[in-house]
Amino acid sequence: MAVAPIARTAHRHLDVDGVRVFYRESLPERTDAPVLLLLHGFPSASHQFRRLIDVLGASYRLVAPDYPGFGHTEVPDGFTYSFDRLADITEGFVQRLGLTRFVMYVFDFGAPVGFRLAERHPEWIAGLVVQNGNAYTEGLSDGARDFIALRPGTPGAEETIRGLLTLDGTRGQYETGVPDPALLAFDGWTLDQHFLDLPGRKEAQVALAFDYHSNLQHYDRWQSWLRKHTPPTLITWGVGDPFFPEPGARAYLRDLPDAELHLFDTGHFALETHLPEIAPLIATFLDRTWPQQPAARRSR
Template identity: 45%
Template structure:
């Protein structure tokens, strides 16, 4: 007998001259959800969703170049921009023969996913947003310092060190949650260990600098939402100080029937509300996924 549908398998394929790792679960004939992870995480962040979602859907969760178990070539050998990350993820989907999919986007998954969506509108069946920002009003206070770094990287070297620090990794998870005891410290210690690997600082500094292109692209992403009105589910951890609640509510401007839920969670909502997230995704897709 074969493995049950929720069994997760782990793969590495060569895409665009870099090894790309991905997790897969569910029946291959089922509708596909592509799960795009955030910073400084990897496809591992979605592991709590796999048992529930894989009962009905095929799940593909890749690690970007420079993250998780994917290859991490030096910036001299691979251009670390969000454009390039999105192109590599598109190439992965093409290599896997996936022609239609739901995009589940968290944090960095937003810039990657929206770029994919703009180039492949006919392939996007729905979008699920988990603290993936697309509006200026969603940027928390820390982004003022990062904007200063974008304007003058050499003059603000401390921004990168702070961004990659253990304290920052912890803060991304706990945020302003009144329930810090619910958060597993392995989450941020493991992520910080990945950030301290040889060569990773240069990779992440390049992406942090390139993040300015995402803010510049917000109007284009919003125009795409207005033009295509995809079935949209927004699940937003209200205790996230980086991407704040107005960024969640703003999706309703461009997709009036977007389903928006504010969760008692931080930036990584699965840390605190994995069961609720899974239930809302299943309910949403059951009702809204084009048949």
């Protein structure tokens, strides 16, 4: 019986402006393999892409960093948490790694981080894979709008945010909208909570939650960027997402009418339940998008 190739994955750190960025990177045999930059969401880290890397990493170069305040990335004392700073460090990471052209996978927090990169370096972006990564006001649920409206100093605001950082809150983000919870491995939210419980991590998440409203101020610019550059785009979306409902997926078609859209009966973390359906879509998209793009060099 033939067994599909499984990726070899390296686990490394890069120093970027005093931040020790952890990342995982598949090692395909082809040095000119298509490159997919994987930008994770809240409250997770690059480990959310482990299974996708195993499935696709033998044929494609998948690179997944942890942002400051997430996963195994280490930050110096006094680091200021904002979405601009997450983008700054991710930009420096891409430059240090020597990536000059890649398809970008944006999920949840990965959308505001990734679209900041795209604005700064449109020449980097060979295409987009958008998975429950929002850039439109209609893509915000009422609950998301209420959460984004929280401000420092408002009575109960920080307590509301911290309530989402508990084990029950983290698990709920995985389970909400999923018809069959048996398809979810407990590992995801358990590992997420381990990192959330590290010293200083909840404070980092509170700061980012209070800064999330800054992303909405960029929506018009990001939509303009999409219309101007029209990157090839694959959209995969869990329609049971309690934060970013289905209208946020369809809104991309207004600016990218040629985008490929696939909706799945699942929640926020669609890869957890629908990897067998989504991975082949990504592979086909990379094969179709990449051939005319210059190869990125690999940093060893």
